[in-house]
Amino acid sequence: MVVCGDDALAHRIAAELADVYRQDVVLLVPAGSGPDTDGPRVRVRASDRTPPDETALSEAGVHRAQALALLYEDDEVNMRAAFLARRLNPHIRLVLRMYNRNLGRRMAELLDQARGQAEEQDTADTTHRAGGGRGTGDGHDATTIVLSDADTAAPALAATAVTGTRKIVQADGLLLRAAERAPAERRTGRPGGNEAAPGGNEAPPGPVTLALLSSTTHDPAGADGSDRSGRLAPRLLPDDEQVRAAAGHGTVVLEAVSHEPALPGRRESRGASPRELLSPRVRWALAGVCCAVAALAVTSWVTTGDHLLHAAYLTLLDLFAIGDPAVGEPTARQVLQILAGLLGLVLLPLLIAGSLEALGAYRSAAALRRPPRGLSGHVVLLGLGRIGTRVLVQLHELGVPVVCVEEDPEARGIAHARTLRVPVVLGDVTQEGVLEAAKIHRARALLALTSADTTNLEAALCARPLNPDLLVALRLYDDDFATTVYRTLRAAHPDALTRSRSVSTLAAPAFATAMMGRQILGAIAVERRVLVFAALDIADQPRLAGRTVAEAFRPGAWRILALDTSTPDPAEDADGRNAPELGGGPRRSAAEPSGLLWDLHPGYVLHPGDRVVVAATRAGLAELLGRAADPAPGRTPPAVAPPPGDRTGRRGPPRADDT
Numbered sequence: 001m002v003v004c005g006d007d008a009l010a011h012r013i014a015a016e017l018a019d020v021y022r023q024d025v026v027l028l029v030p031a032g033s034g035p036d037t038d039g040p041r042v043r044v045r046a047s048d049r050t051p052p053d054e055t056a057l058s059e060a061g062v063h064r065a066q067a068l069a070l071l072y073e074d075d076e077v078n079m080r081a082a083f084l085a086r087r088l089n090p091h092i093r094l095v096l097r098m099y100n101r102n103l104g105r106r107m108a109e110l111l112d113q114a115r116g117q118a119e120e121q122d123t124a125d126t127t128h129r130a131g132g133g134r135g136t137g138d139g140h141d142a143t144t145i146v147l148s149d150a151d152t153a154a155p156a157l158a159a160t161a162v163t164g165t166r167k168i169v170q171a172d173g174l175l176l177r178a179a180e181r182a183p184a185e186r187r188t189g190r191p192g193g194n195e196a197a198p199g200g201n202e203a204p205p206g207p208v209t210l211a212l213l214s215s216t217t218h219d220p221a222g223a224d225g226s227d228r229s230g231r232l233a234p235r236l237l238p239d240d241e242q243v244r245a246a247a248g249h250g251t252v253v254l255e256a257v258s259h260e261p262a263l264p265g266r267r268e269s270r271g272a273s274p275r276e277l278l279s280p281r282v283r284w285a286l287a288g289v290c291c292a293v294a295a296l297a298v299t300s301w302v303t304t305g306d307h308l309l310h311a312a313y314l315t316l317l318d319l320f321a322i323g324d325p326a327v328g329e330p331t332a333r334q335v336l337q338i339l340a341g342l343l344g345l346v347l348l349p350l351l352i353a354g355s356l357e358a359l360g361a362y363r364s365a366a367a368l369r370r371p372p373r374g375l376s377g378h379v380v381l382l383g384l385g386r387i388g389t390r391v392l393v394q395l396h397e398l399g400v401p402v403v404c405v406e407e408d409p410e411a412r413g414i415a416h417a418r419t420l421r422v423p424v425v426l427g428d429v430t431q432e433g434v435l436e437a438a439k440i441h442r443a444r445a446l447l448a449l450t451s452a453d454t455t456n457l458e459a460a461l462c463a464r465p466l467n468p469d470l471l472v473a474l475r476l477y478d479d480d481f482a483t484t485v486y487r488t489l490r491a492a493h494p495d496a497l498t499r500s501r502s503v504s505t506l507a508a509p510a511f512a513t514a515m516m517g518r519q520i521l522g523a524i525a526v527e528r529r530v531l532v533f534a535a536l537d538i539a540d541q542p543r544l545a546g547r548t549v550a551e552a553f554r555p556g557a558w559r560i561l562a563l564d565t566s567t568p569d570p571a572e573d574a575d576g577r578n579a580p581e582l583g584g585g586p587r588r589s590a591a592e593p594s595g596l597l598w599d600l601h602p603g604y605v606l607h608p609g610d611r612v613v614v615a616a617t618r619a620g621l622a623e624l625l626g627r628a629a630d631p632a633p634g635r636t637p638p639a640v641a642p643p644p645g646d647r648t649g650r651r652g653p654p655r656a657d658d659t
Contacts, residue, residue: 001515002060004028004052004081005071008479009097009149012508013069013515014042020509020523020530021516022618026060028052051081057088067093067515075100079107082144090115094144095514099386104146111144145514152510153503154390160473160499161379161391161445162400169522169533175398178210178524178531179255183248208561209243210615211236211526213250234527236617239555252526254561254615278357285350292343293319296336303332319344368414371403371423376442378403382429382459383450384413387475387503391449396420403438405429429459435466445471453477457485464493471497479505519625521613532621535564539608541624550602557620562596563604564611 001023003014010027017023018041031046047056051072062068068085070078078096085092094111098104155175159168168177212235234252235242243251278286293315301311317323318340326334371378378401381392388404389412395402404417404424417424427434440446446463448456456474463470472489476482482500489498513520521533538545544552544560553559596613606612616624 001025002028002057002062002065002068003071004060004069005097006030006050007071007073007504008477008502009504009507009511010069010071012504013071013511016508016512017515018042020532020618021512023516026065028056028060051077051084054084054088057081057085062088062092065089065092067095069095069097069511069515071097071511073097075103082107082111086111086114093515093517095511096144096146097511098146098148101146101148101151104148108144108146115144147507147511147514148386148390149503149507150386150390153387153501153506154394156506157387157391157447157449157473157475157501158394158398158400160501161395161447161471162398169524175256176533177255178252178526180213181251181253183250208254208559209238209251210254210524210531211252211529212238212242212246213252214527234529235556236526236529236531237554237556237559237615237620239553242555278354282350282354282357286354289343289347289350293340296340296343300333300336303336304330315340319347368418368426369421369423371425371437371439375401375403375423375439377401377444378439378442379445379447380405380435380438380440380443380463382406382446382448382456383475384411384417384424385449385451386412388447388449389413389416391447392416392420392422396422403443405434405438429455430462435459435463440470441466443467443470445473447473447475449475453481460489460498464489464496468493468496471499473499473501476500476502478502530618531615532618533561533613533615534621534624535611535613536624537608538606538610538612543624544606544612545608546605548603548605549600552606554620556617558614558616558624560600560606560612560614562598562613563600564613565597 001014001017003010003017003025005011005013005027006029010029014025014027017025018039023041025042027042027044028047029044030050031048045056045060047053049056051070052060062085070081070085072078072081075098078098082094082096085094096104096107098107156168159175159177168175214234235246238246297308297312297315300306300315301308304311306314314323315336318337321341321344323337326337379395380403381388381395382405384392384404384406388406392402392404392413393416402422404413404422406414406424406426407428409426414424416422425434425437427437429435440463446460448459450456453476456476460472460474463472474482474485476485479502482502482505486498486500489496489500509522513522519534519536521535523530523532525531536544549560614621614624
């Protein structure tokens with residue numbers, strides 16, 4: 001892997017590739033931007049040219065590399081380097097950091113088209129040299145992937161506001177988190193919060209146990225689960241028997257990130273409702289006038305003996321001063337006419353006040369909304385720049401009520417907030433009264449995402465006294481500073497949830513997984529070990545094809561979590577009728593909605609047309625993808641029967657130090 005960049009994101013991605021995925025990385029940085037030191041798997045090279053020229057890319061090994069990440073902050077620099085790298089190695093996978101999303105999408109199409117032309121030429125040359133036949137490529141996924149650090153960091157920041165954690169994985173638009181449960185929570189059977197997530201995807205029906213933690217009820221530090229070297233040793237992907245046997249251990253379960261439904265008294269209106277058109281005082285005054293008109297109509301009906309509808313009609317004529325004077329009429333009729341005239345004088349200013357209030361409400365609805373009365377349980381989002389706008393969209397998709405605070409009325413996120421009908425408070429958050437206007441005292445979380453670290457920190461310090469139980473998440477540029485701020489705030493407020501987030505730290509996993517290929521969805525750390533989530537085609541997996549979901553589960557190595565139903569069933573015949581099912585469980589067809597199906601029957605047989613989401617250890621995923629995994633010293637492969645079609649039965653055991 002080759003990583004080119006000039007900021008902390010490049011170093012983070014290189015460390016992620018080396019530590020999590022055990023890849024050999026060459027980090028190409030500008031001269032003088034950092035220490036030129038080599039690590040066990042990361043070799044740092046300095047270049048005087050930005051973008052790097054052909055010599056620098058060749059020395060970094062682009063000709064032999066599997067993937068190249070271009071992470072410069074200038075889109076033009078990344079594009080120039082991408083064109084050069086595609087010419088040097090048409091089969092390399094490119095990952096570009098682009099701020100202009102439209103330009104990035106067109107760049108990806110152009111580079112993929114250039115890759116396709118080069119591969120066709122290679123195939124023709126191979127066929128010509130072989131005297132006919134079919135040429136084969138090197139098997140690399142040479143797609144071009146364009147990412148933005150704002151887009152990749154937004155899901156983790158949104159999950160922080162909802163659940164307080166950034167250990168999440170995105171699968172088909174669904175946010176999944178790895179939640180740790182203490183042994184006491186397992187005994188009480190506290191629900192895991194697997195509500196159906198928005199977007200049409202079905203969330204896991206029950207908590208899926210990903211790992212058994214080394215900590216127990218009587219041993220919170222985890223000494224009981226330590227190995228001989230003293231390191232913590234959680235048990236990844238255990239089977240049901242292991243989970244039952246380790247009743248005193250904490251667990252890591254897979255849950256869907258979803259927002260709790262709004263309480264009956266909670267306001268989540270997206271537009272100007274009838275209650276917001278008129279103030280309570282005007283509404284009460286109009287109600288009083290209506291009651292007085294009804295009383296006058298009934299009194300006229302009783303005293304004059306006229307028909308009720310005619311009496312109401314005369315009352316309205318008197319009210320609007322368009323009736324004939326009651327000269328020569330009975331005294332009761334004359335008195336009622338005078339009272340109706342006085343009531344009409346009261347009604348006129350009320351109609352004017354109501355019209356002005358309704359006009360103002362409609363003008364506010366067309367512009368920026370103010371936080372509605374009685375709003376509570378919302379998220380206060382500070383800053384509507386690139387990061388803040390992406391997080392706003394993510395929270396809106398999750399159905400979380402948001403109030404934005406922005407100082408610049410021309411910020412790029414103001415238009416998104418107006419379109420989404422999200423309340424916005426314009427003002428400097430460091431000034432008194434701005435956070436109060438955002439109703440911070442009734443909020444559930446504060447996301448401080450401005451580009452100024454001091455502003456984010458000051459906002460957190462101002463909000464904490466107003467709401468001691470507030471969940472606070474800060475965006476801080478420097479990782480060391482973020483760690484220091486987190487520890488200090490935790491020491492000052494031990495009972496409150498405080499999170500410090502660096503965008504480079506949040507975005508690095510997404511860029512690293514893109515360099516590994518589109519089949520990798522993400523990775524989640526479990527103590528000192530790592531679980532990797534991937535989307536795999538059964539046609540490329542002889543170890544899984546023809547087996548049931550239960551038989552394909554290999555404890556400690558991999559586990560099938562979901563079935564992708566977004567493509568038609570290849571087993572359908574020409575008449576649209578499904579072939580006979582190979583086993584119990586769901587089958588998919590073109591008429592079914594797209595998404596991931598989590599409630600898989602253990603007896604469902606996997607056939608070559610399926611695409612599944614698996615959770616695996618690093619060694620287990622390397623075995624599934626065909627990359628060799630070295631066996632740990634003193635370990636022997638478990639005796640597992642080979643799947644149908646695989647007569648070799650070769651198995652690679654998980655590494656003992658799988659980190």
